[in-house]
Amino acid sequence: MGANAETPVLDKGFVRLVDAMGDDRRIVQAARVSYGEGTKTVREDAALIDYLMRHRHTSPFEMVEFTFHVKAPIFVVRQWFRHRTASVNEISARYSVLKDEFYEPAPEELRAQSEINKQAGEGRLPAAEAERAAELLTAAGRDVYARYRELLELGLAREQARSVLPVGIYTEFYWKQDLHNLLHFLKLRLDRHAQAEIRTYARAIAGFVQARVPLVWRSFEEHVLDARTLSASERAVLAELLDRRAYADALAQAGLSGSRVREALEKLFGEA
Ligand SMILES: Cc1cc2nc3c(=O)[nH]c(=O)nc-3n(C[C@H](O)[C@H](O)[C@H](O)COP(=O)(O)OP(=O)(O)OC[C@H]3O[C@@H](n4cnc5c(N)ncnc54)[C@H](O)[C@@H]3O)c2cc1C
Numbered sequence: 001m002g003a004n005a006e007t008p009v010l011d012k013g014f015v016r017l018v019d020a021m022g023d024d025r026r027i028v029q030a031a032r033v034s035y036g037e038g039t040k041t042v043r044e045d046a047a048l049i050d051y052l053m054r055h056r057h058t059s060p061f062e063m064v065e066f067t068f069h070v071k072a073p074i075f076v077v078r079q080w081f082r083h084r085t086a087s088v089n090e091i092s093a094r095y096s097v098l099k100d101e102f103y104e105p106a107p108e109e110l111r112a113q114s115e116i117n118k119q120a121g122e123g124r125l126p127a128a129e130a131e132r133a134a135e136l137l138t139a140a141g142r143d144v145y146a147r148y149r150e151l152l153e154l155g156l157a158r159e160q161a162r163s164v165l166p167v168g169i170y171t172e173f174y175w176k177q178d179l180h181n182l183l184h185f186l187k188l189r190l191d192r193h194a195q196a197e198i199r200t201y202a203r204a205i206a207g208f209v210q211a212r213v214p215l216v217w218r219s220f221e222e223h224v225l226d227a228r229t230l231s232a233s234e235r236a237v238l239a240e241l242l243d244r245r246a247y248a249d250a251l252a253q254a255g256l257s258g259s260r261v262r263e264a265l266e267k268l269f270g271e272a
Pocket of ligand 1: 082083084085086181184188193194
């Protein structure tokens with residue numbers, strides 16, 4: 001996927017890759033500066049990237065940058081902008097009149113309030129309630145937008161008239177982020193605890209990242225995205241339960257290299 005490729009997201013949004021600087025090779029080149037020329041022939045690019053990723057040697061990943069153009073509802077963007085390490089430029093509702101574009105999910109996309117997690121939606125709203133909720137969401141958007149237009153026609157400044165607009169209205173922004181911080185964003189926003197809407201955007205971003213830096217993506221999935229951290233207590237219990245030798249054999253059988261088997265043993269049992 002090259003520059004200007006666009007992925008539609010939600011009912012009216014998108015993620016567009018504006019530009020990207022660097023790729024897997026840039027990370028390898030940057031890392032070799034710190035490890036010296038000698039390592040060049042020893043490690044393959046994929047192995048080096050994997051080593052950097054699993055040892056959290058993060059600065060080479062900062063050498064790659066992505067710029068995206070995103071269109072998303074304001075409630076998604078409020079979550080998005082909590083990630084402080086990006087450079088952002090957003091459309092100004094002081095300067096421009098915002099368009100009549102609201103997030104209007106289809107009835108089958110409406111979730112019921114979770115009973116166990118106050119912060120989450122869960123499962124689908126029953127059909128009749130979902131129909132009515134979808135109608136209300138659309139009607140509220142139309143009603144508010146008519147009042148916004150009326151306020152503007154009265155001559156009220158755009159910067160004040162916008163105060164009636166809801167967080168479901170779409171906005172647009174440019175977002176530039178280096179790969180290290182972008183992966184942190186993706187770890188948090190691809191997670192099943194993140195709200196479904198921002199997860200959809202994170203998946204679109206992930207598609208561009210995977211296409212641009214496939215070796216990084218493989219290591220990111222292995223060591224970060226699909227990895228889990230054990231607490232000290234969990235680790236102690238597992239170390240008691242597991243036989244060191246049997247664990248080492250199973251890891252080798254699963255295809256892990258000798259150094260990764262050693263690292264895995266050290267993680268669980270401490271230094272040999
Ligand atoms: C599922 C989920 C639920 C959430 N719920 C809430 C909520 O209910 N209320 C709420 O307010 N927020 C909530 N958040 C936002 C969350 O608390 C973080 O603000 C957000 O995820 C950004 O994470 P970050 O600070 O690691 O990322 P970034 O801002 O991108 O920062 C990346 C890293 O840089 C460092 N850093 C950046 N700025 C600073 C700084 N000023 N000081 C020290 N270190 C810094 C930190 O190491 C940080 O991890 C939620 C996030 C998620 C994913």
